[in-house]
Amino acid sequence: MPHSPLPLAGTRVLDLTRVLAGPLCTMALGDLGARVIKVERPGTGDETRGWGPPFDRDGESAYFLSVNRNKLGVALDLDSEADRDFVLSLAKGADVVVENFRPGTLERRGVVPAELLDASPGLIWCRLTGFGAGSSRPGYDVVVQAESGWMAITGEPDGPPMKVGVALADVCAGKDAAIAILACLASRGRLGPADRMITVSLAHSATAALVNVAQNALVSGEEPARWGNAHPNLVPYQLFDAADRPFILAVGNDAQWLACCRAVERPDLAADPRFLRNAGRVEHRVELVRALAGTLRTRTAAEWIAELEACGVPAGAVRRVSEALAAVAADAQTGIAPLAPGSVRLPPPRLDQHGPLVRALGWRAFDAL
Numbered sequence: 001m002p003h004s005p006l007p008l009a010g011t012r013v014l015d016l017t018r019v020l021a022g023p024l025c026t027m028a029l030g031d032l033g034a035r036v037i038k039v040e041r042p043g044t045g046d047e048t049r050g051w052g053p054p055f056d057r058d059g060e061s062a063y064f065l066s067v068n069r070n071k072l073g074v075a076l077d078l079d080s081e082a083d084r085d086f087v088l089s090l091a092k093g094a095d096v097v098v099e100n101f102r103p104g105t106l107e108r109r110g111v112v113p114a115e116l117l118d119a120s121p122g123l124i125w126c127r128l129t130g131f132g133a134g135s136s137r138p139g140y141d142v143v144v145q146a147e148s149g150w151m152a153i154t155g156e157p158d159g160p161p162m163k164v165g166v167a168l169a170d171v172c173a174g175k176d177a178a179i180a181i182l183a184c185l186a187s188r189g190r191l192g193p194a195d196r197m198i199t200v201s202l203a204h205s206a207t208a209a210l211v212n213v214a215q216n217a218l219v220s221g222e223e224p225a226r227w228g229n230a231h232p233n234l235v236p237y238q239l240f241d242a243a244d245r246p247f248i249l250a251v252g253n254d255a256q257w258l259a260c261c262r263a264v265e266r267p268d269l270a271a272d273p274r275f276l277r278n279a280g281r282v283e284h285r286v287e288l289v290r291a292l293a294g295t296l297r298t299r300t301a302a303e304w305i306a307e308l309e310a311c312g313v314p315a316g317a318v319r320r321v322s323e324a325l326a327a328v329a330a331d332a333q334t335g336i337a338p339l340a341p342g343s344v345r346l347p348p349p350r351l352d353q354h355g356p357l358v359r360a361l362g363w364r365a366f367d368a369l
Contacts, residue, residue, distance in 0.1 A: 006033025007341055011185065012363050014090050015039065015071060016099035016106075018046040020141070020167055021202060022128045023067040024174035026098050029181065030070030031342030035366045037090060037358060038068065038349065042075040045351040056332060058350070065348050067174075069334045072365055073349025074358040078109045086359065091116050091123070093363050096181055100128040102136050117193040124184045126177050126198040139202045141167035148206035149224075153213055156228040169206040176205045235281040236260070236292055239318070242301035249296075249304075250314040254278060259311040264295050264304070 008029060015026040015038040023038075023046070030036040040046050046068075052061035076083040088111060091097050097116070099106065106113070113125045130139020145151050145163045155162030177200040184196060207214070213224050216232060224232065229239035229248075236257075237250050251257050254277055261270035269275055269291060274284045281288055296304060301317050308315040329337040334344045346369075357365040 004341075006343065008185075009033040011035065011096065012094045013037070013096045013098065014087075014094040016087075016097065016101070017128065018100065019048055020067060020170035021139075021174040021177065021200075022098055022100040023048075024171060025126070025128070025177040025181070026071065027067050027069055028175070028178040028338075028342075029096070030346075031338040031344070033341075033343075034070075034096075035363065036071040037354075037363070037365075038071040038073050039076050039087060039090075040073065040351060042077050042352070045075065049351065060348065060350070065333060066335050068348035069344055070346050071349055072346070072354040072358055073352060074355045075352035078106075078111065084110055087111060088116075090362060092120055095122060095185070096124045096126065098126045098128070098177065098181070100139075102138070103129075103133065104136075113197060114193065117196055122188055124181060124188070124196045124198065126181055126200065128173060128177055129199060129201045131203045132201045133199045141169045141202065144169040144202045144206050148203055149210055149213075150206060153210075153224050153226055155226050157226050159226070159228075161226075168209075169202045172209045173200055173202045173205040176200050230285075230289075233282065234278060235285045235288060238289070240293055240296045242296055242299060242304055244300045244302075246318045247301040247305060248316050248318065249292075249308065250316075252314065256313050257281065260308065260313045263307040263311040263313055264292070266291070266295060 011029070011034040013026055013029050013034045013036045015023070015036050017023055017026060017038075018040070026034075026036050026038070038046075044050075046064060048064045049061055051063040054062045056062070056065065076087055078084050078087065091111070097113070113127070117123055117125055127133070128139075129135065130144065131137045142163055145168075146161070148169065150169070151161035151163055154164060177198070180198045180200060184191060184198065212233065216222075217224050227238075231237035234250075234252060237252070238248070239246050240249055249260070251260050257275065257278070258270050261267060269288070274280050275288055305315045305317060325336075331337070331344075333347045337344050354365060357368060361368055
């Protein structure tokens with residue numbers, strides 16, 4: 001039975017990005033079938049090639065491998081007139097260009113997005129920035145996490161501000177960029193040059209990702225606090241210690257609370273009018289959590305999770321990364337495989353691996369693979 005074509009089959013994406021947000025965006029498009037050509041600096045390439053250890057047996061950093069599959073790789077020097085002209089030819093033949101240069105960097109080298117958008121009615125240009133189109137500040141994730149409010153709400157209540165363990169501001173911005181590009185691809189033919197110029201900033205994506213925490217502040221006028229592994233709006237919705245290991249109990253509504261009481265055999269808590277509604281449980285958080293914690297320490301996490309899930313209450317063990325990876329399709333070279341309709345077709349390229357082919361054939365290089 002023939003395979004169905006991937007959604008972005010035939011779409012040409014020129015990747016002029018480095019580090020994380022941009023490469024993640026273009027990898028997502030590549031997973032969906034786009035033909036992605038990644039352009040890197042000669043000699044050093046994307047700086048994440050050196051962000052290790054760990055490095056694989058071919059010397060490639062795990063960081064670079066995590067966001068660069070499904071791409072052809074070519075090394076080009078934008079300070080070289082010949083290479084600059086070749087980049088322009090690739091851009092003119094592309095459907096999408098994604099870049100994360102500081103404002104003015106490409107323009108000073110003769111690569112002017114506005115001119116290319118005027119000349120190519122179907123071209124979509126996506127610029128990823130740290131702090132918006134008017135800022136030349138470098139967009140490093142940990143700085144964005146600090147300035148977007150994330151660190152102020154992450155960590156234990158009496159501890160210092162804490163960053164998230166993944167560069168999640170980059171991840172959010174990369175996904176926002178991919179979504180915006182997909183929307184523009186779906187609207188091509190109806191968009192003018194200005195509409196086809198997308199600017200995504202890490203700072204805006206990160207601040208928007210505060211979602212309910214931001215809305216709490218807007219509605220209440222109060223500064224959100226750090227809750228550690230608890231939730232500002234739901235109780236019980238946090239980490240608990242079982243007899244053998246920690247696990248998460250996540251009661252999301254009043255019916256789940258009554259089911260939770262059945263699962264842990266605490267009818268007294270179900271009958272307590274203070275805890276009947278979520279607002280009451282939030283108000284009496286300390287008393288409720290103390291009562292539950294004593295009960296949950298008496299059995300193993302696996303036992304409690306089985307009981308809770310049997311009653312329809314969300315719960316899960318705190319897994320190590322290796323345990324989580326064992327539950328998905330993952331590969332040391334190509335990372336965690338995308339779900340359908342995406343697929344893994346090419347491993348991340350070595351620096352200039354496809355340079356001769358791309359220089360000779362341009363976008364037709366994909367047909368020669």
